[in-house]
Amino acid sequence: MIKECCNKIDNNKVLLSMAIKKKRYEALVQVYHSELYRFAYWLCHDPTIAEDLVQETFLRAWRSLESLQDDKAAKPWLLTILRRENARRFERKQFDYADVENNTLEDNKSVTLDDEMEQTVIHRQINKLSPEYREPLLLQVVMGCSGEEIADILELNKNTVMTRLYRARNQLKEALTDNHEPIKGALN
Template identity: 50%
Template sequence: MPVMNDAERKRRFDALARQYSDDLFRFGVWLCGDHALASDLVQETFMRAWKALDSLKDAGAAKSWLITILRREFARTFERKVPPITDIDNVVVAEESEQTPEDRTERDLLRTAMFELERKYGEPLILQTVMGMSIAEIAVQLELTESAVMTRVFRAREKLKERLQPSERGGNIHELA
């Protein structure tokens, strides 16, 4: 791909930012548990993406490319300092005002249970359910085999089911399978 002129570069970057910033932010919040740090991670991700935009040859790989940048930036941040932890109740979900109190309770239970999963199980599940990535894409992203990803996603769902059993919570929770 030839080097882009400034207008093409800006157009391409703006399109990436519009398309992926919300997903990256949600993944960042899941990854670090803090809105402010997640926002910083997304900003750093896009700064690095801007600098390396010419290296993105396949537009179809943009999402994985950006997630890789965000994960590496998180690792760099984590090496420098321990990120602050915020209360899970402060995580905002779109159109929350339209949800019933029961929906919010179920959502909060599910969100809490997902945050409590070991990272090796939670990360593939979040990449699949929140980021919409395929098993193959997750395998590449996490440098695992597809069967390892499927196993981890399965185990994550099983762990969530165990934590969210109606007998323990006094009600029916979302079907996870």
């Protein structure tokens, strides 16, 4: 009788623990899915691959959800997982980027042809930056991460991150002003 009662208590603890984990996971997906997708798309420029990266990210997050001690650290934690998933993609298969179409994400707003062309030019110039400059810039601009969050995600010193952001902006500004007339809204 006592053993049976203890088993019921243990089962209830397990069920409660699983329910808590499920709710926590669902909250992460709901809050961060679109942001992760946007960042993944910037990394790979393919909607299908971006969605696969996000799914793999959330699968790994589910498996190691217990390691996320502070929910405030969820965004950098998920971005780190996504970056590593993207790196694994290159380990598994090398892609020919000459055939990759350079589309921009469609926005709900109607975009004029000039605006679309400007976005394409900016997108291409950002992609020409070396990864050490492109990645922190995308984390800041696309994901809205702070310098400290970027430092945590990239496992770098905050001063290094700030220097790379400064250099990325300068390189982008030079590329946009050297190759074209100044673009409205470009970094000055």
